[in-house]
Amino acid sequence: MGTGGAARPPARARHQRVDWVGVFGERPGEQPPLEPSRLLCPVCRNPGPDRPPYACPACGELLELVHPAPPVRGAALRARLAARPPARHDPRTTSGVWRFSELIAPGLEPAAAVSQREGNTPLYESRALAAFAGLARPLLLKHEGMNPTGSFKDRGMTVGVSRAVALGARAVACASTGNTAASLAAYAALGGLRALVLVPAGGVAPGKLAQALAYGARCIEVEGSFDTALALLERAAAELPLYVLNSVNPWRIEGQKTIVLEALAELDWQPPDAIALPAGNLGNTSAFGKALAEAQALGLIERLPRLLPVQAEGAAPFHRMLERGAAELEPEPEPRTVASAIRIGRPRSWRRAARAVRRTGGRSAAVSDAEILEAKAAIDAAGLGCEPASAAALAGLRRLVAAGAVPASARVLCVLTGHLLKDPATTLDYHAGPEPGPRANRPVRVPAEPAALLALVERELERG
C-alpha cells in the first residue's frame, strides 16, 4: 500500500476531512466574502454558514440572504433601477436579473457574472385567458418560458453559478424534474464548470433531458422519484466536492426574486391583486414571498399582492397542509401528475412558502391533470404556449375564482414557468394521441391529390 505513487485513494477518503472552501478551491482560504450580505435564519435570525445544507444550526429552517439596504429607497430607488447606463456587455443592462444586482447579490460583481441575457421576459395581457379563468379584467401573463433555456430556472442559475465560480467550485450538481438540469447544464458550460444532474429515470420530459445532454452535463438517471434523487444528491454532496444548486441554495432564490421585481417594474410598481404560480419544491413561491416583502420594506410597492401557489392533485402535500390548517407538511410518498415538473412529494421550501402565502393573505389550490391539460390547451391556443406545469397556475386560478376565493374583478398576474417545446410528448398526446383531449386540434391526413386538398381547404374556409 502506498508504494506505487500512482495509486490514488478513493474519492470519499480524499475529500472527507477537507474544509468546504478548500474542497472547491485551488485557492483554499480565498473564499470570496459573503459581505455585505449575511445568511440568516428567517425564523430565529441566527446566522448560518454559506454551505450545504443551508439550514439554521438551531431550528433547521432554510437560511436566507439578507442584503444591506441600498443607499436610496422608494421613488429614488425606482428611478435608479430604471436608469441603467446603456452598455452592451454589462449584465446590469443586458440581463433582467443583474439589473437588480444590489437587491439580489450586492457582493457579486455583475461584470463577472455567468450570464446569458436571462430575464427581460415578455409580460402579456390576455382577455381570452381572463375569460377562461372567469375574470373580468385582462389576465397578465409573465412568460418565463422565454428565458435562454426555456424556463424560469435561468434566473436563479445565473446567480448560483456565478457564486459557484466566485467560490472556485469545479463541479456543480442538482437533482431535477428536468428544467433545473437543463439550466444548470447550460450555465455550467458557460462558466467552465463540470455539471452533474440527477433525474428520475423515465420521469423527465424529452425536451429537458435533450438539453441537459446537449449542454454536456453528466446525466444520472435515478431509479426513483425527484425526492429520492435530491436525498441521494445531498448525501453525496456532504462528502464530495459538489456545489449543489437546487433551490435550497439561497443564491438561487435571490435570482428567482427578479421574476416578481421585473414584473412590478413593468407595471410601474403598481402591484396586481394576486400572483398565480405553479408549485413543486416551493422554491419559487418562497422567492416571490421574499421579493414582495423586501420590495415593500424598500418602499418600492405599498401593498402586497396575494400569492396563489397551485399544485397538481396527485402531488399536493402543501395545499393539503394549508387547507387543513396543519402545522407540519405530510409528504406525498408517490407523487403523480402529468405535469412532470411539479411531480414532487416532499417539497423542501414548504415552511418559507407557507409564511409567504400567510403574509400576503394568499391561497393555494390543487388541480386535476384534466384541468391542467385544458388550461394548457387554452394557453397554447392563445398563441402563448407553455409546458403542462405552467398551466396549473391558470387552472388553479380558475378554481379559486369559481370558489369565490379570488374576486372576478381582480387584476391577476399568472406566471408561465416553462416553454411549450419542453414537453412535446404531452402536447402531441393531447392533440393526436389515442384519447385526444376535449380541446384537441387533431391533424388531418389527405391523399396526395389536388382535388382532395382543395375540398379540405374549402371546408376549412367555410368554418370561418
Ligand SMILES: Cc1ncc(COP(=O)(O)O)c(C=O)c1O
Ligand atoms: C416549469 C416549472 N414550473 C414550476 C416548477 C415548480 O417550481 P418550484 O419547485 O420552485 O415550486 C418547476 C420546477 O421544476 C418547473 O420546472
